[in-house]
Amino acid sequence: MSSAEQTYDVVVLGAGSTGENVADVVVRGGLSAVLVEEHLVGGECSYYACMPSKALLRGTEALEEARAVQGAAAAVTGEQDVAATLERRDSFTHDWDDSSQVGWVEGAGIGLLRGTARLDGERTVVVTGPDGATTRLTARHAVAVCTGSEAAVPPVDGLPDVQPWTPREATSAKEAPRRLLVVGGGYVGCEMSFAWNALGSQVTLFQRGDRLLPAAEPQAGDAVAASLRDHGVDVRLGAHVSAARRDGDEVVLTVDGGEVRGDEVLVAVGRRARTTAIGVDTVGLEPGEYLDVDDTLQVRGLSWLYGVGDVNGRRQLTHMGKYQARQAGAAIVARARGEEVSGADWSPHAATADHAATPSVVFTLPQVASVGLTSAQARERGLPHRVVEHPIGSVAGASLFADGYEGTAIAVVDTRREVLLGVTFVGPAVAELLHAATVAVVGEVPIARLWHAVPAYPTVSEIWLRLLEAWRG
Amino acid sequence: MSSAEQTYDVVVLGAGSTGENVADVVVRGGLSAVLVEEHLVGGECSYYACMPSKALLRGTEALEEARAVQGAAAAVTGEQDVAATLERRDSFTHDWDDSSQVGWVEGAGIGLLRGTARLDGERTVVVTGPDGATTRLTARHAVAVCTGSEAAVPPVDGLPDVQPWTPREATSAKEAPRRLLVVGGGYVGCEMSFAWNALGSQVTLFQRGDRLLPAAEPQAGDAVAASLRDHGVDVRLGAHVSAARRDGDEVVLTVDGGEVRGDEVLVAVGRRARTTAIGVDTVGLEPGEYLDVDDTLQVRGLSWLYGVGDVNGRRQLTHMGKYQARQAGAAIVARARGEEVSGADWSPHAATADHAATPSVVFTLPQVASVGLTSAQARERGLPHRVVEHPIGSVAGASLFADGYEGTAIAVVDTRREVLLGVTFVGPAVAELLHAATVAVVGEVPIARLWHAVPAYPTVSEIWLRLLEAWRG
Secondary structure (H helix, E strand, O other): OOEEEEEEEEEEEOOEHHHHHHHHHHHHOOOOEEEEEOOOOEHHHHHHOHHHHHHHHHHHHHHHHHHOOOOOHHHEOOOOOHHHHHHHHHHHOHHHOOHHHHHHHHHOOOEEEEOEEEEOOOOEEEEEOOOOOEEEEEEEEEEEEOOOEEEOOOOOEOHHHHOOEOHHHHHHOOOOOOEEEEEOOOHHHHHHHHHHHHOOOEEEEEEOOOOOOOOOOHHHHHHHHHHHHHOOOEEEEOOOEEEEEEEOOEEEEEEOOEEEEEOEEEEOOOEEEOOOOOOHHHHOOOOOOOOOEOOOOEEOOOOOEEEOHHHHOOOOOHHHHHHHHHHHHHHHHHHHOOOOOOOOOOOOOOOOHHHHOOOEEEOOOOEEEEEEOOHHHHHHOOOOEEEEEEEHHHOHHHHHHOOOOOOEEEEEEEOOOOEEEEEEEEEOOOHHHHHHHHHHHHOOOOHHHHOOOOOOOOOHHHHHHHHHHHHHO | OOEEEEEEEEEEEOOEHHHHHHHHHHHHOOOOEEEEEOOOOEHHHHHHOHHHHHHHHHHHHHHHHHHOOOOOHHHEOOOOOHHHHHHHHHHHOHHHOOHHHHHHHHHOOOEEEEOEEEEOOOOEEEEEOOOOOEEEEEEEEEEEEOOOEEEOOOOOEOHHHHOOEOHHHHHHOOOOOOEEEEEOOOHHHHHHHHHHHHOOOEEEEEEOOOOOOOOOOHHHHHHHHHHHHHOOOEEEEOOOEEEEEEEOOEEEEEEOOEEEEEOEEEEOOOEEEOOOOOOHHHHOOOOOOOOOEOOOOEEOOOOOEEEOHHHHOOOOOHHHHHHHHHHHHHHHHHHHOOOOOOOOOOOOOOOOHHHHOOOEEEOOOOEEEEEEOOHHHHHHOOOOEEEEEEEHHHOHHHHHHOOOOOOEEEEEEEOOOOEEEEEEEEEOOOHHHHHHHHHHHHOOOOHHHHOOOOOOOOOHHHHHHHHHHHHHO
């Protein structure tokens, strides 16, 4: 087999959105970089996560919004065209063809190697291509591991043998199963329950704990559970799935001692690091573990190694991977130039928002949009704080948006510094309300100043005024 | 006729949302207050402006959004039920009955007098009730004039005699005229053209200048004009309306020498101060003029008199009237207590956002949402600045939101302080994107910090990242 050697300033393992952004930043900074990818350039988000899942949901949301407006509702007399929705989903994933992403990589002046990558000691990566040829890559300055994460499969007897759907199959399925069983009530389980229920499946959702979306403010999981049930999803909280088997075309789960039958089962119970087969043992790290990094995304103890995105376990969200990529890329460039790099809060090299201001949106009906600390997190961190809450439906803009609008806004305020620690919105179409909260948290804008940030009337954003009034008391 | 005398700490002329808020703030501050109102408590916004106009538009918007999503579009097979939309509009205006507002005033511990109010020298207001009885009100601390504005009628020959629609009639009409002529291409003319066109009227819009929405960034007016035309509205720019007359049931306008016929004509060419008949001459001011106030909303030269909301001509928007009311109310309370009042920027007594961060949303299709300075205003003020722009449709969240999404984001950046001076969004459903910009402008959040304000993927808010990249270059 042929073998080659190549040297780059920066070698990036994994060409998902995180890896692409690390490479882009360092190339803009004057360094050379190569991406190594064994599957699709563009990564999980483009093909199996954010884009297809939101595409599956958007039509359902748009119709629900139109039906909620008296006068407009009369025009929504037909049904969603499921085939057309799936076709639209496929258009976003480019039918799982990555040529447009490859074109972007080439245009950005970034190298690309197809194949599996393994670290082989300091600054060295061995790539085995699809034809078995190997390339030995040497990194002058840094190796950035951006291999991401994969779906975890819980230790349920027989589960691996029933070929369960992971989020990949749930977002790429070509038709709605008649009966879909969903194990896991986090954001993936909730979003996919809404999506496939609306596209024709009879959905049963099993959540081991007593609440959906357990990381969010409790109002979020309660509202989503109530809405799932209103939409016809069978939501079972406190459900213990202990075994799985196939019976002909059916999948059979043992749940709390009884049996539940379906046609497919989606398992969405979290992620695990993709570090099992990338040679981290050759540099003294434990395969399968998340990479332990500092705020500049540098692996502790290995100054040439960076762990960026899902693979470090800090914040497993596309936008946070890209954010970390910008910060890590800036740190790599600065260190290559011999410039000082600061890991201090809000420095251009530090991923401070990972701790203080991570936004996330759950695209359910209602949506859940949150940033910063929840009240539980503020309590755990021992921060002096007060929680204020107000129903969004009481705002003129919300009542115009939809008849009977129901939602909640929750703000966690630092009582010492009088700044926002976190904000959660639960309600229809709240996704775009979130960035105002993110700017306020990141900017540490004092509450006294926020009174001057007037929401335009009559928008849903007027909820900000209600939150300030609730804070004032 | 009977006559009475009453004394309050604060006398408020006009019980629109501005007057209500002044009274509410001073009563919360421990002062007594009375509102004087000759028409409906709640004011223009509730009955004739924001609420009904947005209610007329919302159904059209919701249907357009559903039709823009392949798969969902198939379900929108019917037509908007115009009668149901008008009925929904009426529900927001409570059929022009103000009893719920009156209940709020009473519950807030605010006095209410029905009748016309005239200043009669310092701290004195004479109210003539519907039965002709007069009440002489004395204000211990302040008189706040919140009488607002009314539609201006341009000097067009014969126009007053054809009984043109003002914005009041345009928002409260019980049916769509067959042919509606609209004079004026500001936000009222544009919104009402969209609304009535969608509800069945054949609309012709005349704008004297060469662009709609002339106060906004030029991209806004261009996009709205193009969309109005796509929707079937006859938009005539550079049109000079010189005469009007009735011919039977028809209204006939002379435009650029030719005649145009319609069934109704809406005149929306601006506002004028409601100061003609309120006795400002008894305190040395000119009737019909806007009240000249400082940043605490105090009339210059008359320390006991405040002009709040539309009547001062600073910012004629409901939310800014309410904002001014909070600032003026705080100033009145502080001065009554002998406390220091500061008119400095961003003080709790100053309406600084009037100059620096006034948000506004035009609820057209596409919407236009803007805050702070436009590029033209930054140029006029001689501020060092750079303008960056990016198409919103290129953002993943926008392409998910609607097939073929078209929009533009424009940021005006202060190149010396590296903060945002103003932002404009043009595009479908951009109204809720605006508050993030308002917080950034008001909070004077440095661009370097804004890089840490990560937009959630895939939302339309990701446009923020594109703007930062455009700024970085």
